[in-house]
Amino acid sequence: MAYFYDKTQLFVLTSSQFLTTLQLLGLLFGFPCLNTVMISVTCAQFQKLKAAILDIRQEHKRPPHVQEDEQVYKIAECNLQGKLNASIRHHQEIME
Secondary structure, rough: OOOOOOOOHHHHHHHHHHHHHHHHHHHHHHHHHHHOOOOOOHHHHHHHHHHHHHHHHHHHOOOOOOOOOOOHHHHHHHHHHHHHHHHHHHHHHHHH
């Protein structure tokens, strides 16, 4: 039994198939691309965090032969603690 379609039915059928194909392509390629972008952004944030922590470590190394005033040392430790707290907050924001 042969089916014959007029132009209107054929147009609707073809349009429906075209839109379904676009949806499938969006699902098949959209989600992996989005996942890749999210992973690369997360990796960049972790690299920034690592660089900040290394910077804090290098900035606050005390040479063993230099004697500092105790008050200056306490102020530097408070500043170090504040920077470490900021880095930890940044890490927690990345993980959310």
